[in-house]
Amino acid sequence: MDQKTQSERVGTAPETTACARCGAVANGLPLTWTCSVENGSRVYFCDDCARTHIRSIEGRLDSSWW
Template identity: 75%
Template sequence: MCSRCGTVADGRPPTWTCSVENGVRHYFCDICARDNIRAIEGRLDSAWW
């Protein structure tokens, strides 16, 4: 189950992301993972690009 939106999938789809926070695994669907990556990229200084 996606830790952010609650989407349920059979098994662990290869497009999902796994994050370990405080020793706990969190899985994020491809849509939520993409949104999170875009948010991170948006905060990077332009020097990174």
């Protein structure tokens, strides 16, 4: 059987997550952090960085622009 179980498809949360903008580190994956897909990879932004750059995030600008 080559079918993956649901837990394999979904994956597990990382032990620590780092903000792609400021480098802040959190245990697990905080529900209040923002996730973005840039150049095919998933990046996370902490609350402070997300609040500061919310207009750019909503405009779907890559973080390299802000």
